[in-house]
Each structure stands twice: as structure tokens, then as C-alpha cells.
Amino acid sequence: MNDDYRLDTRLVHAGEPSPRICGAVSAPIFQTSTYETGDEQRYEDVRYHRLNNSPNHRILAGKLASIEETDDAVVTGSGMAAISSALFSCLSAGDHLLVQRGLYGGTWSFISEDLTALGITFTVIDGAAPDTWAAAVTPSTRALYMEAITNPLLAIGELAAAASFAREHGLVSLIDATFASPVNLQPARLGFDLIIHSATKYLNGHSDLVAGAVAGRAAPMARVLKTLNHHGGCLSPHGCFLLYRSLKTLGLRVRAQNRAAEAMAQVLAAHPAVARVAYPGLPADPSHERAKRWFTGFGGMVSFELEGGATAARRLVSALRLAIFAPSLGGTETLITVPALTTHLALSPEERAAQGISDGLTRISAGIEDPRDLCADLQRGLDTLNVG
Ligand SMILES: *Cc1c(COP(=O)(O)O)cnc(C)c1O
Numbered sequence: 001m002n003d004d005y006r007l008d009t010r011l012v013h014a015g016e017p018s019p020r021i022c023g024a025v026s027a028p029i030f031q032t033s034t035y036e037t038g039d040e041q042r043y044e045d046v047r048y049h050r051l052n053n054s055p056n057h058r059i060l061a062g063k064l065a066s067i068e069e070t071d072d073a074v075v076t077g078s079g080m081a082a083i084s085s086a087l088f089s090c091l092s093a094g095d096h097l098l099v100q101r102g103l104y105g106g107t108w109s110f111i112s113e114d115l116t117a118l119g120i121t122f123t124v125i126d127g128a129a130p131d132t133w134a135a136a137v138t139p140s141t142r143a144l145y146m147e148a149i150t151n152p153l154l155a156i157g158e159l160a161a162a163a164s165f166a167r168e169h170g171l172v173s174l175i176d177a178t179f180a181s182p183v184n185l186q187p188a189r190l191g192f193d194l195i196i197h198s199a200t201k202y203l204n205g206h207s208d209l210v211a212g213a214v215a216g217r218a219a220p221m222a223r224v225l226k227t228l229n230h231h232g233g234c235l236s237p238h239g240c241f242l243l244y245r246s247l248k249t250l251g252l253r254v255r256a257q258n259r260a261a262e263a264m265a266q267v268l269a270a271h272p273a274v275a276r277v278a279y280p281g282l283p284a285d286p287s288h289e290r291a292k293r294w295f296t297g298f299g300g301m302v303s304f305e306l307e308g309g310a311t312a313a314r315r316l317v318s319a320l321r322l323a324i325f326a327p328s329l330g331g332t333e334t335l336i337t338v339p340a341l342t343t344h345l346a347l348s349p350e351e352r353a354a355q356g357i358s359d360g361l362t363r364i365s366a367g368i369e370d371p372r373d374l375c376a377d378l379q380r381g382l383d384t385l386n387v388g
Contacts, residue, residue: 007067007183008251015062017055029241030054044229049237051229056240063247064215068195069188073215074225075243079178079198080106081233082212086194087111087143088231089223090172093119096140100127100157102150102355104176105343111145127157133165143172148187149179149287152303152339152363153356154278156287159294163191172220178202181330183254184297193220199243201330202300205253209242211235253332253368257300260334260366260374265302267375273312273385275360278303300366301329309360312385313338316362319381322374329365334374336364 005013021028032054035047047053052061052074064073076082087110091097099111101124111122123136127146144166149156159175166173174194175187181202187195197203199211212233214224228234235243258281265279280291281298291298306312316336317325323336327343337343340359344352349359366374 010066011063011250012248014066015059015064017059021055027056027059027244029237030056031237044225050232050234052225052234054237054240056237056244057235060213060240060244060247063244064213067182067247067250068215069186070195070215070221071218072221072225073213074221074228075199075235075240076212076214076228077233077235077239078210079196079200079212080110081228081231082196082198082214083107083176084110084114085224085228085231085233086174086196086214087115087145089227090143090174090194090220091115091120094140095120095142096138097122098125098133098136098141098144098171099123100125100146100150100162102127102153102155103145103147104151104178107145107176127162128155130158130161130165133162134169137169137171141169141171143174146173146175146192147179148175148177148185149280149299149301151179151301152343152361154179154280154287154299154301154303156280156290156295158290159187159192160190163187163193166193167191179299179301179329180295181250181254181299183251184258184295184299188215190294193217194224200328202254202257203250203330204243204246205250205330205332206242206246207328207331207333209239209246211239211243254300255297256368257330257366258297260369260371261300261302261364262298263371263375264364264366264378267378267382268302268304271379271382273307273382275305275307301363302366303361303363305358306360306362306385308385309358310338310340311360313360313362314341315385316381319384320377322369322377323364331365332368334364334367334369336362338362 060075061073163173173192175192176196178198194216197213268277279302280287323334
């Protein structure tokens with residue numbers, strides 16, 4: 001497979017077994033836990049499903065490494081298994097980590113509770129203020145952790161500066177690129193060592209699988225694979241199949257989601273019931289310049305605040321006919337969520353406010369429906385709020 005092919009071609013053809021297994025055009029599912037012993041020389045060559053070396057794992061690893069433009073990749077049983085394996089692969093007791101403010105909730109809990117309990121400390125940095133980062137580095141700092149687009153405020157940090165800062169200070173640079181997907185952002189080109197995805201979201205994209213992925217250069221990836229093999233967070237054969245099947249349409253889906261999100265962001269920005277819209281594709285958005293520099297698409301997520309706060313958010317959610325009121329993102333169906341009522345419910349209103357999350361903040365994950373239908377439904381839902 002020639003790596004000069006464009007992304008959509010690689011999504012279909014990269015990593016495919018050659019020759020095809022029994023001529024199968026779609027790679028078969030290897031529903032087996034173990035394999036006959038051959039001439040294995042090392043433990044990791046023993047063919048066993050948990051060691052992430054089944055044909056289904058290797059096909060996905062090849063496809064993902066090709067689309068991320070990295071040496072290697074692995075798939076995992078969830079996004080959190082990808083994140084924990086990646087972080088455990090480069091941190092041990094006594095080490096220190098720099099993390100961007102506004103992390104995904106599960107990642108934040110893992111770092112602030114589990115890593116801390118193991119003697120790994122961290123400092124939160126402002127992802128958009130590189131001149132403040134050096135002051136946070138200590139002699140035990142080992143890694144820098146960023147997210148491509150933060151949740152739910154959809155801010156983009158100084159990503160290129162983060163990767164070069166990490167290199168200058170001898171740190172492993174990690175980026176959770178879930179919200180961007182490889183269609184909109186290529187973090188390896190910016191210099192990141194390890195690229196992480198919750199494949200539950202765009203990579204699988206059909207709201208029917210929980211999975212994760214890590215891609216990167218050969219040396220750090222060998223450590224990630226070893227950690228994953230020890231911790232056991234492997235993706236099942238059927239999970240591998242679903243992800244494999246989905247990856248072939250990633251480009252088509254994400255570009256449709258980009259278009260739908262952009263169209264809905266414009267409806268929101270023009271409506272009097274809306275106080276504020278966050279979408280990196282809007283020229284007035286604080287992240288727009290950074291998005292234009294590095295992203296090839298502005299993403300399928302839009303967040304906004306309604307003038308009527310949480311009451312209006314509840315009313316909008318029940319007025320909409322197409323968007324389903326559910327957390328998660330990246331699937332073919334448009335979803336709407338109110339973080340204060342769902343993902344951030346455990347926080348007090350004060351804690352939410354400190355993170356910039358008002359009770360009326362609402363987040364849409366665009367699906368692949370016709371943008372005209374999505375916009376008409378959104379316009380009608382907003383009109384029911386009767387502002388002014
Ligand atoms: C959903 C998500 C995760 C966690 O992924 P799971 O597949 O649910 O384990 C991590 N990071 C981001 C940005 C996410 O959106």
C-alpha cells in the first residue's frame with residue numbers, strides 16, 4: 001500500500017491483508033482467543049488475542065498508522081483504555097505531568113485521582129498561553145498532555161507550540177484528538193509523539209461501539225503496546241470488525257458532519273434566543289485563527305448558551321424532533337446534550353462556573369442528516385423560546 005495515496009484511499013485500502021484472506025474483500029472476523037504455536041521468539045509474538053496481535057488487530061493498526069502518518073498504532077477496548085495505557089507507558093511514581101485546562105471528564109478523574117494515588121503529580125496549564133508553560137516544568141516533568149478541541153467549550157490551544165515545547169524540554173507529547181478526528185487534524189505533522197482517540201466517537205461513528213486507539217512513533221508505541229498487553233484493555237474481535245468497517249467511511253461521515261455543524265452554528269449565531277456560540281469555524285470564534293492554521297475542517301461539534309439559561313435549554317431539547325437528547329458524540333445521528341444536566345451533573349454550579357460551563361450551555365454533535373432538515377428543526381426549536 002503506497003502511503004502517497006490520499007486519506008480517503010488509505011481509509012479503504014491501507015492495512016488490508018495481502019494476499020486477501022481466502023480472497024475476502026472485507027477482512028474476516030477472527031473469533032478465536034488463541035492461535036497455534038509457530039516459531040515465536042519473544043513473549044509478544046505469542047499469538048493470543050489479549051496481546052493485540054490478532055489479524056483483526058494488525059489490520060486496524062496498519063490502517064490507523066497510515067491515516068495518522070505514524071510508525072505504528074494500536075486499538076483498545078475504550079478511549080479510556082487508550083488514555084490510561086498511553087499515560088502509564090510514559091509515567092511512573094515520582095513523575096510529574098503537564099495537562100491542559102478543560103480536559104475530558106474521564107481523563108481528568110483518571111489523572112487527578114488514580115495517577116495522584118500512585119504518586120504521579122500534575123500541573124494544569126493554559127493551553128492557549130505557551131509563555132506560562134516553562135514555569136510549570138519541574139525536574140521530574142516527563143509528559144505534556146493536550147486535547148485537540150476541548151469539551152464542551154470547543155477551544156483550541158497552541159498545539160504546534162505544545163509539541164515543540166515538549167521536544168525542547170525532553171517531554172513526551174500526547175494529544176487526545178478525538179474531537180478533531182484524523183480527517184480534520186493530523187497531529188503527527190505538528191510533532192506530537194502519541195495521538196489518542198476515543199474511537200467510540202468519530203472513528204467508529206455509529207454510536208454502536210466503545211473503543212479507543214493510540215498512534216505514534218515506533219519507540220513510544222512499543223511502550224504503549226507493552227502497557228496495554230499488561231493492563232489487558234484489548235478490543236474484542238467483533239469490536240475490531242465494527243471499527244474496521246466504519247473506518248472506510250470516516251472521510252465521508254466527518255465531512256458531512258463538518259458541513260452540518262457549520263450550518264447549525266450559523267443558525268445559532270443569527271438567532272436572538274442565543275447568547276453565545278462556540279464553533280471554531282465561525283470567523284468571530286476565539287479559536288478560529290488557530291483552527292484555520294492546522295485544521296482541514298472545523299469539526300462536527302457546536303456549543304452555545306441560550307439567553308434563557310437552563311430552563312430554555314430544557315425547552316429546546318424537548319422541542320427538537322431530530323436531535324436526540326443523549327451524551328457522547330460523533331455518530332451518524334445528531335445528538336444534543338446539556339453538560340450541567342448530564343456529564344457535569346456531579347459538579348456544583350460554582351465548580352461548573354469555574355470551568356466556564358454555565359447551566360444553560362448546550363452542545364450539539366452533528367450527525368449526517370441533511371443539514372437543511374437539521375437547520376429547519378433547530379430554527380423551529382429556537383423560535384419556540386420566544387425571546388424578548
Ligand atoms: C469519550 C471521550 C473519551 C473517553 O472515551 P471512551 O471511549 O468513552 O472510553 C476520551 N476523550 C474524549 C475527548 C472523549 O470525548
